[in-house]
Amino acid sequence: MAKIFVTPQFIRLHPQLRGVSDPRQIHFHFRPIRPAYIMVSLDPVSGEVNLSGGTYGPVCDDPLTVALHIHERSFDATRNVITRGVGTEVVLGLPSRHIITQTWMTALPLPRGISEADVGHFTLFPSRWVKPPSIAECPVNLECVVTFITRYGTHHIVFCKVIGASIETDLLGRPRQELIRLYPTFECDDIENRWGGAIERLSVMGPILPSPVFPCGPKAGLKGDVRTWITDLVTDGLLLPQDAELLRQWLAQWEAIAHHPEAAEWRTLRSRLSRAIELMAWEEFPALHEFLLTAAQGESA
Amino acid sequence: MNRRFFSHEEIQAPSSEFPDPYYLLYTVRGSFPLHLLVWRHPVTGLIQIRTATMNPLTWSPYSMSVSFPRTDRQVVETLRSGDPCVMAWGGPDLVRASYLARLTLPDNLDVLQICRLKAIPSPYSGIPHLIDCPLNIECRVDQIVDYASHRIYFLVVEYLSLDEEILLLKREEVIQRYHLYEVDRVRNQWDGEQVRFGLMGEIFQCPTFPVGPKQGWYSTFKGWMTDLKTEGYLSEDEYAKIMEWYERWLAIFEDLNNPERPLLRQRLTAVCQAIAWQEWDRLHQMLTPDNAQ
Numbered sequence: 001m002a003k004i005f006v007t008p009q010f011i012r013l014h015p016q017l018r019g020v021s022d023p024r025q026i027h028f029h030f031r032p033i034r035p036a037y038i039m040v041s042l043d044p045v046s047g048e049v050n051l052s053g054g055t056y057g058p059v060c061d062d063p064l065t066v067a068l069h070i071h072e073r074s075f076d077a078t079r080n081v082i083t084r085g086v087g088t089e090v091v092l093g094l095p096s097r098h099i100i101t102q103t104w105m106t107a108l109p110l111p112r113g114i115s116e117a118d119v120g121h122f123t124l125f126p127s128r129w130v131k132p133p134s135i136a137e138c139p140v141n142l143e144c145v146v147t148f149i150t151r152y153g154t155h156h157i158v159f160c161k162v163i164g165a166s167i168e169t170d171l172l173g174r175p176r177q178e179l180i181r182l183y184p185t186f187e188c189d190d191i192e193n194r195w196g197g198a199i200e201r202l203s204v205m206g207p208i209l210p211s212p213v214f215p216c217g218p219k220a221g222l223k224g225d226v227r228t229w230i231t232d233l234v235t236d237g238l239l240l241p242q243d244a245e246l247l248r249q250w251l252a253q254w255e256a257i258a259h260h261p262e263a264a265e266w267r268t269l270r271s272r273l274s275r276a277i278e279l280m281a282w283e284e285f286p287a288l289h290e291f292l293l294t295a296a297q298g299e300s301a
Numbered sequence: 302m303n304r305r306f307f308s309h310e311e312i313q314a315p316s317s318e319f320p321d322p323y324y325l326l327y328t329v330r331g332s333f334p335l336h337l338l339v340w341r342h343p344v345t346g347l348i349q350i351r352t353a354t355m356n357p358l359t360w361s362p363y364s365m366s367v368s369f370p371r372t373d374r375q376v377v378e379t380l381r382s383g384d385p386c387v388m389a390w391g392g393p394d395l396v397r398a399s400y401l402a403r404l405t406l407p408d409n410l411d412v413l414q415i416c417r418l419k420a421i422p423s424p425y426s427g428i429p430h431l432i433d434c435p436l437n438i439e440c441r442v443d444q445i446v447d448y449a450s451h452r453i454y455f456l457v458v459e460y461l462s463l464d465e466e467i468l469l470l471k472r473e474e475v476i477q478r479y480h481l482y483e484v485d486r487v488r489n490q491w492d493g494e495q496v497r498f499g500l501m502g503e504i505f506q507c508p509t510f511p512v513g514p515k516q517g518w519y520s521t522f523k524g525w526m527t528d529l530k531t532e533g534y535l536s537e538d539e540y541a542k543i544m545e546w547y548e549r550w551l552a553i554f555e556d557l558n559n560p561e562r563p564l565l566r567q568r569l570t571a572v573c574q575a576i577a578w579q580e581w582d583r584l585h586q587m588l589t590p591d592n593a594q
Binding site for chain 1: 302303304305306307308309312313319320324326327328329330331332333334336344345354355356357358359360361362363364365366368370390393396397400401403404405406407408409410411412414415416417421423424425430432436437438444446448449450451453455458459460461462463464465466467468469470471472475476480481482484485486487489491492493494495496497498499500501502503504505506507508509510512513514515516517518519520521522524525528547550551554555557566569570573574577578
């Protein structure tokens with residue numbers, strides 16, 4: 001597969017190519033699609049409610065914290081959040097596929113103090129843990145406190161710790177596949193309108209792909225390690241006890257020299273263990289047995 | 302619409318009330334784009350690969366961040382400020398490799414071999430791009446932030462590579478090729494913790510002018526109103542009236558006790574509502590000389 005190599009400066013110029021009808025298409029090939037939010041904040045002078053759209057990403061799960069990136073030209077969000085600093089309370093509503101038009105309206109350049117909630121016919125309701133209200137049209141509202149702000153390039157990076165959340169009762173317990181097709185929407189790309197401006201496109205998640213499970217990893221999944229994986233394979237008859245024993249010996253030897261490439265056995269052991277774990281991971285157990293048998297015979301010879 | 306409130310502690314704690322212990326956490330968190338982060342061990346020079354989710358930072362410089370638990374020794378001890386790395390973005394064919402790159406494996410093994418990934422040298426740095434991934438984004442660690450249980454790496458993009466055949470594809474096709482998303486973690490039949498991946502689905506188009514400025518993003522109220530006047534949605538008089546209200550509103554904005562303020566706010570809200578929902582008759586009615594005095 002031929003790869004083309006480009007610079008960030010190149011893709012920012014919205015490169016054109018014959019056969020591509022939309023001038024923004026190539027640019028967005030290089031940009032991951034990310035989840036969107038509608039932030040509810042309060043004007044520091046008037047207390048009036050402001051809604052502004054953006055995208056968020058993960059910081060950590062405990063405490064659940066998400067990151068926002070607020071552009072220096074996002075005047076409302078800058079005034080209501082950045083200038084107030086750490087400790088500011090906000091609500092992040094996760095928009096659904098049913099409010100595409102209203103979500104776009106949160107990006108309208110309204111005069112300060114004219115609420116996007118009123119203009120977009122959003123229904124607000126009191127939050128439980130923070131002052132800004134939540135949005136009834138959003139299936140999930142995250143009630144957050146700003147815990148970290150740093151200026152970075154053209155943006156401020158803002159960490160929001162989630163101190164509580166409200167969820168539409170009807171959604172609780174529904175399968176994940178159903179929920180991800182409903183919310184949140186993602187900022188997918190822009191296409192060009194006939195005035196040379198942008199039309200934003202939002203998207204929702206599609207299929208959940210078949211999940212890799214034992215035997216291509218330990219039964220404990222992410223909480224397991226190679227040793228438990230080997231034991232699991234023996235328990236289920238996919239690995240002979242003598243093969244497992246050899247693998248455990250290699251593991252013990254490798255742990256002693258893994259960070260010493262100068263060790264005599266380093267290269268051989270690395271190659272053997274890598275191959276053995278590869279065969280486990282791709283569930284090629286007859287080949288794994290052959291490989292271990294050959295290696296054992298080689299060692300005894 | 303009925304709502305149920307959950308505290309931070311309830312969101313974090315595994316609950317038996319729902320189909321899975323992590324159900325609530327992922328119900329409020331959403332899915333994040335997922336890639337394979339590739340870098341080299343600072344001493345041995347061996348390739349390291351970890352699955353990670355991405356957070357967007359800025360366009361100038363083009364940058365993103367990734368975060369890892371500070372207990373993830375493989376990352377924390379080997380990825381340092383100034384180091385080059387590659388964010389490799391794969392699709393459905395890379396589900397197994399992405400899972401394997403998330404497991405805790407012994408240090409310094411040949412992770413490319415274990416994951417059955419093929420690499421090609423980058424013309425720019427010593428970190429290879431992954432052939433199996435349509436998009437590779439070459440970065441440098443610019444800043445490191447420690448926050449609670451996690452270490453966050455700010456990555457500045459330096460070069461990118463894309464499979465040539467992607468260039469002509471429309472977004473609807475591209476999203477079937479890449480990116481993967483981390484959907485959630487669920488408990489498996491052995492009481493283990495399994496990660497699930499997904500792909501992007503349907504795409505919806507937002508409105509455009511007149512429901513917003515012609516430019517789309519980052520225009521101004523004045524720019525929007527001018528667009529409406531230019532295209533005949535507003536007469537000269539209507540435009541002048543709206544701008545008069547707008548200027549007056551800004552002038553008295555901080556004068557919260559000014560008796561003009563509630564009426565001006567009501568008028569500007571009604572004008573913006575009528576435009577946003579394309580209620581032109583209502584708009585013209587409220588801007589007639591009699592009503593707009």
